[in-house]
Amino acid sequence: MTSHQFYLDELARLVQGELIGQSDLVLVGLSSLEQxxxxxxxFVNGEKYLQEARASHAGALIVTATLKNQLNNHHNFIVVDNPYLAFAILTHHFEDKVLKRGIEATAQIADSAIIADNAYIGHYVVIGENCVVxxxxxIQSHVQLDNHVEIGKACFIDSHVTITGKAKIANRVRVHANTVIGGEGFGFAPYQGKWNRIVQLGSVQIGNDVRIGSNCSIDRGALDDTILKNGVIIDNLVQIAHNVVIGENTAIAAKCGIAGSTVIGKNCILAGGVGVVGHINIADNVTITGMSMVTKTISVAGSYSSGTGQFESNHWKRTVVxxxxxxxxxxxxxxxxxxxMQAQIEHLESTLKSRK
Known part of the structure; x- marks a missing residue:
C-alpha cells in the first residue's frame, strides 16, 4: 500500500482541467466538503452544494466555471465541465493499490496453470489445472480458481472469491469478497413428486471492465453460457441465474435477483431489490425502479415500476382493506x-342544459 501527495497543477493535468490558484499547493487526499x-x-457537484462549498476548509475545489464565479472566498480551483467525473478520475490516483507482485509461499498452484510473471497470487490461494492468470x-488471499478458469489482464479478485465452471473473465474486471462465479445453476426437472437435478454444462463469460460486488452469485449456464458483457457493474448481494445475458454498461443495484434465461439489454439500470422472472427480454435503455417485480418482456426503452408506494402505517392498513x-x-x-353512474351524470347534465 502507498500514500499519495500531488501538486495542484498535477491534478489539473490528470483531469484536463484549468488550474486557477497556487500551482504548487500540495494535496494529500480527496475529501467531502464538510470534512x-x-x-x-x-468537488462541488452543482449549485445546491454552494453553501457547503463556501463553508468548506478544502485547500482546492473542483468546479465548473459558473460555480467558480460564485465562490469568492476560495482561491484554488480546477475548472472542468463535469466535477463529478473529474472526482471519479482522481480517486484512482489517490487509491491505495496492491503493488506487491509474485506468488506467496502458501499458495497452491497446479503445474499446468499459467501465471503471468507480474501477477500477484496471495496467501492460501488455490489455482487448479490449466488455469490462466x-x-x-x-488475486487476494483464500481465492479458489477451479480447473480451466481464465482471468485476463489487470483484474482484481478479492479475498474468498470462488471462480469455477470453466469461467472466462476478460480484462480489468473487479470481483469483490465472497462472490461465487460459475456455481451450479438452479436447474431441476420435476417428475413424480421429486426434483431431478439437471447437471449444468455451460460456463460464465465476463467481458472487459466489469465490476462485481461482494456476496454475489453468478451461476454457470445449463447448456449455453451466462454472459456479462463489457462495462456491466453489479452491486453487492445480487443473484444472476443460469443462462442470463446482461448487455453492455448495464448497472444492477444491491439485492436484485434475475431468474434463468433472461436477456437484459445494454445501458439498463435495475435499482435495489428488483426481481426479474425467467425467460423474458428487457430492451436497451430501460430503468426499473427499486423493489419492482418484472414479470413480462419489456420491449420499449423507458422507466418502469411495480408495487405500491409508501404510506403512513394507518393509511396503508386502510388501503389494504x-x-x-x-x-x-x-x-x-x-x-x-x-x-x-355515467348515465346519471349524463342525465343531470341534460336536465341542467334544458333549464337554461
Whole structure:
C-alpha cells in the first residue's frame, strides 16, 4: 500500500482541467466538503452544494466555471465541465493499490496453470489445472480458481472469491469478497413428486471492465453460457441465474435477483431489490425502479415500476382493506355500477342544459 501527495497543477493535468490558484499547493487526499481540510481537494457537484462549498476548509475545489464565479472566498480551483467525473478520475490516483507482485509461499498452484510473471497470487490461494492468470492481475488471499478458469489482464479478485465452471473473465474486471462465479445453476426437472437435478454444462463469460460486488452469485449456464458483457457493474448481494445475458454498461443495484434465461439489454439500470422472472427480454435503455417485480418482456426503452408506494402505517392498513374489498367484488358488477353512474351524470347534465 502507498500514500499519495500531488501538486495542484498535477491534478489539473490528470483531469484536463484549468488550474486557477497556487500551482504548487500540495494535496494529500480527496475529501467531502464538510470534512475537508487545507491539504484536501473536494468537488462541488452543482449549485445546491454552494453553501457547503463556501463553508468548506478544502485547500482546492473542483468546479465548473459558473460555480467558480460564485465562490469568492476560495482561491484554488480546477475548472472542468463535469466535477463529478473529474472526482471519479482522481480517486484512482489517490487509491491505495496492491503493488506487491509474485506468488506467496502458501499458495497452491497446479503445474499446468499459467501465471503471468507480474501477477500477484496471495496467501492460501488455490489455482487448479490449466488455469490462466493474466498480466498485472491481483488475486487476494483464500481465492479458489477451479480447473480451466481464465482471468485476463489487470483484474482484481478479492479475498474468498470462488471462480469455477470453466469461467472466462476478460480484462480489468473487479470481483469483490465472497462472490461465487460459475456455481451450479438452479436447474431441476420435476417428475413424480421429486426434483431431478439437471447437471449444468455451460460456463460464465465476463467481458472487459466489469465490476462485481461482494456476496454475489453468478451461476454457470445449463447448456449455453451466462454472459456479462463489457462495462456491466453489479452491486453487492445480487443473484444472476443460469443462462442470463446482461448487455453492455448495464448497472444492477444491491439485492436484485434475475431468474434463468433472461436477456437484459445494454445501458439498463435495475435499482435495489428488483426481481426479474425467467425467460423474458428487457430492451436497451430501460430503468426499473427499486423493489419492482418484472414479470413480462419489456420491449420499449423507458422507466418502469411495480408495487405500491409508501404510506403512513394507518393509511396503508386502510388501503389494504379497500383493496381486499375491491378484490371481492366481481369486475362485471363494478363495470355496471360505473355505467350507471355515467348515465346519471349524463342525465343531470341534460336536465341542467334544458333549464337554461
Amino acid at each position: 475537508a481540510q487545507s491539504q484536501h481537494i473536494s 493474466g498480466e498485472d492481475t491481483v 379497500r383493496l381486499r374489498q375491491l378484490a371481492d367484488v366481481p369486475l362485471t358488477k363494478i363495470v355496471k355500477q360505473l355505467d350507471h
